[in-house]
Amino acid sequence: MTFQEENPSGISKADIIVGIPSYNEAGGIAHTTEQAALGLKENFSQMASVIINCDNTSTDGTGQAFMNAESHGIPKISIATPRGIRGKGNNLKNLFRKVLDMDAKAAIVVEANLRSISPVWIRNLGEPLFKDFAFVSPLYVRHKYDGTITNNIAYPLSRCLYGRRVRQPIGGDCGLSSQMAGIFLKSPLWDEDVSQFGIDIWMSTLAVNEGLPVCQAFLGKPKISTTKPKDPALDMGPMFRHMVVTLFNLMNAFTNKWTTTKWSKPTAIFGVGISDVEAPPALKVSKDRLYMKFREGFNTHWDVYRTLFSSENLQKIREIASLDLDHFEMPVPVWARILFDCAIGYRRKILDRSRLLEVLIPLHYGMTLSFVNKTEGMSHHQAEEFLEDLCLVFEQSKPYLIYRWDQ
Amino acid sequence: MSKILVVDDEKHIRLLYAEELEEEGYDVATASDGIGILERIEEEEPDVVILDIKMVSSNGLDVLQEIRNKYYNLPVILCSAYGSYKVDIKSIAADAYVVKSSDLTELKKKIAQVLETTVPA
Numbered sequence: 001m002t003f004q005e006e007n008p009s010g011i012s013k014a015d016i017i018v019g020i021p022s023y024n025e026a027g028g029i030a031h032t033t034e035q036a037a038l039g040l041k042e043n044f045s046q047m048a049s050v051i052i053n054c055d056n057t058s059t060d061g062t063g064q065a066f067m068n069a070e071s072h073g074i075p076k077i078s079i080a081t082p083r084g085i086r087g088k089g090n091n092l093k094n095l096f097r098k099v100l101d102m103d104a105k106a107a108i109v110v111e112a113n114l115r116s117i118s119p120v121w122i123r124n125l126g127e128p129l130f131k132d133f134a135f136v137s138p139l140y141v142r143h144k145y146d147g148t149i150t151n152n153i154a155y156p157l158s159r160c161l162y163g164r165r166v167r168q169p170i171g172g173d174c175g176l177s178s179q180m181a182g183i184f185l186k187s188p189l190w191d192e193d194v195s196q197f198g199i200d201i202w203m204s205t206l207a208v209n210e211g212l213p214v215c216q217a218f219l220g221k222p223k224i225s226t227t228k229p230k231d232p233a234l235d236m237g238p239m240f241r242h243m244v245v246t247l248f249n250l251m252n253a254f255t256n257k258w259t260t261t262k263w264s265k266p267t268a269i270f271g272v273g274i275s276d277v278e279a280p281p282a283l284k285v286s287k288d289r290l291y292m293k294f295r296e297g298f299n300t301h302w303d304v305y306r307t308l309f310s311s312e313n314l315q316k317i318r319e320i321a322s323l324d325l326d327h328f329e330m331p332v333p334v335w336a337r338i339l340f341d342c343a344i345g346y347r348r349k350i351l352d353r354s355r356l357l358e359v360l361i362p363l364h365y366g367m368t369l370s371f372v373n374k375t376e377g378m379s380h381h382q383a384e385e386f387l388e389d390l391c392l393v394f395e396q397s398k399p400y401l402i403y404r405w406d407q
Numbered sequence: 408m409s410k411i412l413v414v415d416d417e418k419h420i421r422l423l424y425a426e427e428l429e430e431e432g433y434d435v436a437t438a439s440d441g442i443g444i445l446e447r448i449e450e451e452e453p454d455v456v457i458l459d460i461k462m463v464s465s466n467g468l469d470v471l472q473e474i475r476n477k478y479y480n481l482p483v484i485l486c487s488a489y490g491s492y493k494v495d496i497k498s499i500a501a502d503a504y505v506v507k508s509s510d511l512t513e514l515k516k517k518i519a520q521v522l523e524t525t526v527p528a
Contacts, residue, residue: 139496162526163524164526167499211527213479218496263520263524263526265480265482266499266501267500268475268479269496269500381493
């Protein structure tokens, strides 16, 4: 795939790049660009830097808004996928190419619609790349009910599989060295889901499996975008599908790694000690809707569950479906085995793959409701501890997955 | 034989841990604070570090950050009399967190677990 480029300053080399992937983000990209420019000026002034907008040929004037944004003297380049080619992954693939073409040492990726981004984000995502780290994953302050896909699936599953505690493996913002960009660009594991929203879990998973040093950057602030915070009971967008499919595909690719991995190790954190730590905004959860969606899914998909889940799991799911809203609970070992069974079903092609995801979504709503019921009276830190215990259950349950994987 | 480096400013804790852990078959080295920790690690080459948090001359959470900047994968177990430090974000860079007790069962369990952990390089 080629890209169209607008490079008014004729920049051909840079030490550090900030890449901003976008599609129709005219309303937010100017703020992100200005904050990124301030971050580069304040923290990397000795280096040649450039900000690159990696766009999907937006139709709302994103390109123009980027080019008009204040960048405090930092040059800007705009690159775009050919018309009709969409996907965050495709935008980042273009960025990886630019990192190598421009002989850059490091790149920082920040999303285009960030309201809470500050120059500190650029420092913390970028500095570790000049201290031997190859990939920097973000660590935001998040509301306990924000990021349910991360909390229920991405974090516990990737942690128990690959043995690294990377808390926000699908955070969306990150830092990467040129070596890492080269690995991403040459990887044979690229596919259509990765070219869309699967890119975030794909990058995190490859990074921890390549054996290069990975760290987390504490960003101090919650991730607030120009879109409203989402009630976890709302319909799942395409991100759910792309992320889960990518996670399952990578399980096939890295079987030798995860089957020999036991327990997990922490991942270093860069940037703790930031003074302006902010509490995340409140998030309303519609428990009634979560319950209804779980029950509807149970009634609709029961026959499919019988082909997908082990008999012990089936019995438990039936029991859970009989619980009323206030007493609703999905025991963590059951949830872990549901995900493991889905991964096995995906591998064996027991179901059409899109059907399998359709079946998993109501169960994910059930797990979210269970998490809300359990952690309602808890502080942020208590909820984090609860989640750590949840991850430990996944790690303890892993022999079940290994045993059934090749059966 | 696995080697454990115990970093604690209280002498009786160092002696207790050394005695109990040696009985379990570990080789134990001790340090009375976190100053110069990287040199001690280089010298002793431990398989696990047990690190106190509230020490007179250093803060274990800062020492942990110092260790992590150089030794990404060295298992570190925070061992404090105070459970409250567990909510400090810096503590998540540790492999485990144990609240100090005269009964070392929990600590021994965590040591065994971190030594058993296998993560591909």
